Amino acid sequence: MRTQASSIIACDLFTVESVKLTTLHVLFFTELHTRRVLIGGVTDGAANLAWATQIARNLSEAREDRAEPIRFLVHDRDKRFGATFDEVFKADGIKPVRTPWPAPKANAYAERWIRTVRAECLDRVMVLGRRHLELLLSTYVKHYNEERPHRSLGLKPPGEPQPLRALSPDVGIVRAGTGRTPLHDLADTSQGRVDVEVIDINEPAQVAALRERLSDRRFDMLFTNAGTTNNEQTPIGQVPTNDFVTVMVTNALSPMRVIEALEDLVTPTGLIGAMSSGQGSITNNTTAGREVYRGSKAALNMFMRSFAVRQSGTARAFVLMAPGWVRTTLGGPDAHLGIEESVPNLVNVLLAKRERPGLEYLDYMGRTVPW
Numbered sequence: 001m002r003t004q005a006s007s008i009i010a011c012d013l014f015t016v017e018s019v020k021l022t023t024l025h026v027l028f029f030t031e032l033h034t035r036r037v038l039i040g041g042v043t044d045g046a047a048n049l050a051w052a053t054q055i056a057r058n059l060s061e062a063r064e065d066r067a068e069p070i071r072f073l074v075h076d077r078d079k080r081f082g083a084t085f086d087e088v089f090k091a092d093g094i095k096p097v098r099t100p101w102p103a104p105k106a107n108a109y110a111e112r113w114i115r116t117v118r119a120e121c122l123d124r125v126m127v128l129g130r131r132h133l134e135l136l137l138s139t140y141v142k143h144y145n146e147e148r149p150h151r152s153l154g155l156k157p158p159g160e161p162q163p164l165r166a167l168s169p170d171v172g173i174v175r176a177g178t179g180r181t182p183l184h185d186l187a188d189t190s191q192g193r194v195d196v197e198v199i200d201i202n203e204p205a206q207v208a209a210l211r212e213r214l215s216d217r218r219f220d221m222l223f224t225n226a227g228t229t230n231n232e233q234t235p236i237g238q239v240p241t242n243d244f245v246t247v248m249v250t251n252a253l254s255p256m257r258v259i260e261a262l263e264d265l266v267t268p269t270g271l272i273g274a275m276s277s278g279q280g281s282i283t284n285n286t287t288a289g290r291e292v293y294r295g296s297k298a299a300l301n302m303f304m305r306s307f308a309v310r311q312s313g314t315a316r317a318f319v320l321m322a323p324g325w326v327r328t329t330l331g332g333p334d335a336h337l338g339i340e341e342s343v344p345n346l347v348n349v350l351l352a353k354r355e356r357p358g359l360e361y362l363d364y365m366g367r368t369v370p371w
């Protein structure tokens with residue numbers, strides 16, 4: 001997750017009213033991994049596509065050399081982030097990712113920063129005009145990037161070397177017999193920041209051995225993703241027992257076994273999550289189909305809820321994620337979303353969730369899914 005996050009930036013716009021009742025527009029960028037914020041521009045004039053595109057060009061020309069290239073830019077569907085704005089980033093090899101619907105929490109990271117800058121700075125000052133706002137923002141952003149402690153960065157400011165990276169390399173898990181996977185390719189190019197472990201999550205002995213191998217490591221995030229399904233149109237009464245057991249064990253029991261086995265390796269303010277599904281929502285089941293799969297994800301949700309209740313009183317965040325219908329082996333070729341549309345948003349939601357202790361059931365745009 002941290003490897004993905006370190007190559008994602010998000011941008012957004014917000015407005016500020018001056019004492020003379022002029023509306024001032026601010027365009028800013030934030031780097032998901034470090035939380036570093038950059039003010040792109042402030043205007044008291046037309047905050048249109050041409051203005052946003054010019055800011056993008058200025059940034060492109062001033063691009064700093066980064067050890068790790070930016071791969072994705074997340075933004076909402078505001079028409080000021082239109083084609084010419086995106087083209088500037090595409091020319092630099094950055095893929096714009098649009099949040100699919102106008103949902104308030106879709107660009108969760110950037111939205112969170114707007115709340116912060118208002119609460120800690122702009123709500124306390126009468127803004128005189130554009131120049132005054134620029135001065136306020138540059139002072140606040142310097143404080144935010146260089147001095148202000150972040151709970152989810154181990155109380156370090158964004159500008160300091162991140163303890164998250166020092167904490168431990170990311171560990172990704174693949175199943176035995178899978179052979180070489182894209183995760184192996186990622187590990188090869190990660191300069192030691194990604195380790196690959198091989199286990200079958202349905203084998204408790206392998207989970208216990210993994211726990212032993214990781215015993216001297218600490219993680220800020222533990223997220224289980226493995227899942228499976230059966231012949232999806234079979235009504236529940238006709239499902240062979242073996243299929244039922246396989247889906248229920250893989251999707252509901254094994255993720256919780258992994259979580260309970262590895263839970264003590266997660267930091268006190270870390271996040272523990274599992275990949276659920278929108279199909280796990282009992283409220284939203286108005287169409288039937290995929291009955292065992294739905295039941296397994298609903299069971300996972302219930303088990304995770306019990307786990308979170310047992311951990312209440314801790315500062316940890318717990319999350320069940322619904323990634324949308326995604327074109328994967330499991331999702332099939334007709335799914336609405338590509339992995340590149342779902343995953344950067346999903347990472348964005350997970351990182352923002354670290355700020356909010358307690359359990360939530362969220363989709364990849366940060367919207368609450370009804371139980």
Ligand SMILES: NC(=O)c1ccc[n+]([C@@H]2O[C@H](COP(=O)([O-])OP(=O)(O)OC[C@H]3O[C@@H](n4cnc5c(N)ncnc54)[C@H](OP(=O)(O)O)[C@@H]3O)[C@@H](O)[C@H]2O)c1
Nearest residue numbers: 175178200201202225226227275277325326328329330331
């Ligand atoms: N795609 C969607 O539309 C969608 C929607 C909602 C939720 N989800 C959830 O998203 C998660 C990822 O699914 P996906 O869409 O990426 O499907 P996928 O391409 O089929 O990936 C499932 C992954 O789970 C692994 N896995 C299955 N059983 C395992 C086991 N016993 N031990 C270790 N690994 C195991 C598989 O490993 P192998 O490669 O070795 O089989 C595979 O890498 C699942 O939990 C799924 O339910 C997907």
